[in-house]
Amino acid sequence: MADAAQISPIQDFIVSAIFDYTVVVDNYETFLIGIWNTITLVALSLLFGGLLAVPLAVFRAERHPIFSPLIWCYTYLFRGTPLLIQTFLIYYGLGQFEVIRDSFAWPVLREAYWCALIAFSLNSAAYQTEIFRGAIEATPFGEVEAAKASGMSRLTMMRRIILPSAFRRALPAYSNEVIFMLHGSVIASTVTVVDILGAGRTVNAKYYIYLEGFLAAAILYLTLVFLISRGFKLWEKHWHAHLRPRSAASPAE
Amino acid sequence: MRFTKLAQSVISGAVLAGALAIGIGTAQAADLRIGVEGAYPPFSEKTASGELIGFDIDIANALCEKMGVTCELVEQDWDGIIPALQAKKYDAIVASMSITEDRKKVVDFTKKYYNTPAKFAAKDGMFSDDSPAAMAGKRIGVQRGTIHDDFLTSVYKDSEIVRYATQDEVYLDITAGRIDAMLADSLAIDEGFLKTDAGKGYSFFGADHSEVEYFGEGAGIAIRKGEDELREKLNDAIDAIRADGTYDKIQAKYFDFDIYGG
Incomplete structure (x- = not known):
């Protein structure tokens, strides 16, 4: 837009009618903030969600008489309601109560970023719990039997045999969860966080345009998804190396 | 209970959207479609039943009546309100939009219909x-x-x-x-x-x-660039409701002082 005076009206029309990339370039700092916020939000919510999900999944898979139904309720609730509502309830809903505004938790809940992180972590924990539970339950019985036969305690068996083998099985489903979380993270922009979509919206609002900010954001998300799926492919190659057919040329891999 | 209000407007919005979807087949095409916002009280807001009310809404309806055309009010979020005008989702914006130099680069404005600091x-x-x-x-x-x-x-x-x-x-x-x-x-x-x-x-x-x-110089009605005929009709209608007391009547419903400004 700044250079509009230097190019001819026809060029200006074509450029601005299709995609005025200069508004994106001029606002790269906003997009950098957006990329940082999106990546940290997604990474941290997957991390916190995962830390919560592993013990929950174990309790679920073991069919613990008290915890298992409670955990079922939790995952049902968070998988059964839209992430947008969960985020609004935590951000606008909790902020409405004076008790909460006066409590020790307010310095955290006051920040839109933390509210989004809490909502995303709880949501992701619910999905990850079910992913890991399924993977644990699918442990081949032979592995469990062998572990029992060599005298492992239940805890050792869980740590050495069941969980490592479950994580490998869970990996493809887990990569879907990561991409789902990335796409879900745009919800942060509805509670004032400047994530990638938020950056696009800020730029749109600044110039009264619609296409440029959204298109730039879409390209950034596509790039991130590309990197994530490449990363998981490499990870799977590494973790599932024992499942690959051995090639005759290099038997000693 | 602001949160309840937000929830209500979300719910009533969904109900309205459903009703609109059903009504599409039978709706008569209006002469003029006007973009409004619906979340900027007292100028534009929605009642619990999803009905649009407010100063902007009343002004829009009064102008349509003066121009002798049927109007359809189209609700649009603020940050897409100019792009949706360009995309011809409606033909004019009556949403307390201030007339500024930056906006004049992309849309045309009528004269102001109010000005408050x-x-x-x-x-x-x-x-x-x-x-x-x-x-x-x-x-x-x-x-x-x-x-x-x-x-x-x-x-x-x-x-x-x-x-x-x-x-x-x-x-x-x-x-x-x-x-x-x-x-x-x-x-x-x-x-x-x-x-x-x-x-x-x-x-x-x-x-x-x-x-x-x-x-800028106050709030005006935004239209697509070059639609001078529509702008003149709207300007005449603004003058007409100012002259015949309709404007004052609407203003008195919401405010106890003059918001037209000097």
């Missing part, structure tokens, strides 16, 4: 001065893409500007204490917040802001 508001006694120095490091809430956003972004460089999609959300967060102050049209803040239960304990501070450079 912008003002800061915060908790009683929190600020006494609205200079950029006094507000440095503070969080100021504003609706994204408004003249108030432009003004804050350009002038209050040392404050943290928190941008919201609707003015209602700014009110929610100032009561929650997430932002220290807010800037918006003084009338919108007064009628939409300070005079409500949620606004108890909050007040205006600082000067009236009407710097033409940022705030």
Whole structure:
């Protein structure tokens, strides 16, 4: 837009009618903030969600008489309601109560970023719990039997045999969860966080345009998804190396 | 209970959308479609039943009546309100849009239909001065893409500007204490917040802001560029409702003073 005076009206029309990339370039700092916020939000919510999900999944898979139904309720609730509502309830809903505004938790809940992180972590924990539970339950019985036969305690068996083998099985489903979380993270922009979509919206609002900010954001998300799926492919190659057919040329891999 | 109100408007919006979807097959095409916002009380808001009410809504209807055309009001979120006009989702915007040089680059405006200053508001006694120095490091809430956003972004460089999609959300967060102050049209803040239960304990501070450079010459009706015939018809209609007392009658419904400005 700044250079509009230097190019001819026809060029200006074509450029601005299709995609005025200069508004994106001029606002790269906003997009950098957006990329940082999106990546940290997604990474941290997957991390916190995962830390919560592993013990929950174990309790679920073991069919613990008290915890298992409670955990079922939790995952049902968070998988059964839209992430947008969960985020609004935590951000606008909790902020409405004076008790909460006066409590020790307010310095955290006051920040839109933390509210989004809490909502995303709880949501992701619910999905990850079910992913890991399924993977644990699918442990081949032979592995469990062998572990029992060599005298492992239940805890050792869980740590050495069941969980490592479950994580490998869970990996493809887990990569879907990561991409789902990335796409879900745009919800942060509805509670004032400047994530990638938020950056696009800020730029749109600044110039009264619609296409440029959204298109730039879409390209950034596509790039991130590309990197994530490449990363998981490499990870799977590494973790599932024992499942690959051995090639005759290099038997000693 | 601002949250309940938000929830209500979400629900009534969904119901309305459903009703519209069913009605599409039978709806008569209106002569003129007008874009309105629906989340900027008292100018434009929705009742619990999903009906649009407010000063902008009444003005839009009065203008249509004067022009002798049937109108359809189309609700649109603020940050897409100009792009949707360009995309011909409607033909005119009656949504308290200030006439500014930046906007004139992309749309044409009628003459103003009201002009009120912008003002800061915060908790009683929190600020006494609205200079950029006094507000440095503070969080100021504003609706994204408004003249108030432009003004804050350009002038209050040392404050943290928190941008919201609707003015209602700014009110929610100032009561929650997430932002220290807010800037918006003084009338919108007064009628939409300070005079409500949620606004108890909050007040205006600082000067009236009407710097033409940022705030323009008042609120006008935006139309697509080059549609001079429509603009002249709307201008004539504005003159007509000003002259025959319709404007004053509508104004009296919402305000106890003159908002047309000098």
